[in-house]
Amino acid sequence: MARPPRFDTDQILDAAVRLAASAGPAGVTMSAVAQAIGAPSGSMYHRFPGRTALLAEVWLRTVGRFQKGYLAALGSDPDPRAAARAAARHVVSWSRAHAQEASLLLYGAAEFGRADWADEHGQRADLGNQRVFGSLRTLTEALGAADPRDHDRVVLALIDLPLSVVRRHLRAEEPLPPYAEDLTEECAAALLPAARP
Template sequence: MPRPARFTVDQLLDAAASIVAADGAAAVTVSAVARAVDAPSGSMYHRFPSRAALCGELWMRTEERFQNGLIAVLERSGERQDRVAAGALYTVQWCRDHADEAQVLLAGPDAFCRSEWPTVLEDRRKTLHRRLIRQLRDMGGPVDRVTAALVDIPSAVVRRHLAARSRIPATADGIVVDCARALVPRD
């Protein structure tokens, strides 16, 4: 009978995200994660057969967590402008609340061996992106303005703070909300 696993996939991916936050995406290896949680490298390969599989799972879990929360905010009832402003604010707050995972998003998928991901991960990513695109279109109004308000501006506002590994100031909230309201008219 095999021994029960000492670590969940989430615990291993949390360790990988911590490595990204401390040392960058290039430092994430199967061995580094194993050392971080004091697990045998061999047991890691049962979960992640390659560095690309580990990195791909880390990216996908992070992107899914972020986008699922964003979509939940956007699906709330209310005026489009208010929902877009709430979505922009969500991005800033999510980055504050999930500092290690925000560093994963900052690095981008190509820093996590994207060209080597197993097909199943690429398929998951395409499905996730289709869902977000559908939600952006369902918001109504010009999609490019909604996208700028929800994605481009909040990302730009938090990027420099994440890159400097500094706290995202409270003033960022007002900036992204004001920009969202300026870009997306009331219903």
């Protein structure tokens, strides 16, 4: 009977997150992750065919966890303005609670080798992004606004602005201030398209 694996996939990916947060995507190598969890380097290849697959999986798991909460926030209230405020807050509160994962996401998929990912990984990434931007389009329409400028205002308010708040503090390796969620919510609400008659 085969022995059960000593390290599961989540333990491997957790170590990869820590390495990415401290050394960037370049620090996530098969041997570095193996060393971080105390596993033989060769054992990594039983889970991932190579570094590209490892990078893809650590990115996809992290962004998937973020997007799950973000989509829940976007659907949290029938009032689109309240839902928008919740989504803006979520970016900051999730980043506060998951600082290493948030640091990883600041790099972007391209720096995790997106151009070389297998089709299956690329399709998973595209599907997640389509869900987010589809929900933002639905929110824009629920606000009574539908032109491209309005959609861009919603993206600015609910993605770009909250990320800029998070990025400034995480890149400086300092904690998010206690008022960051409130400030982000207030600024995002001010950017939303005005209600249409």
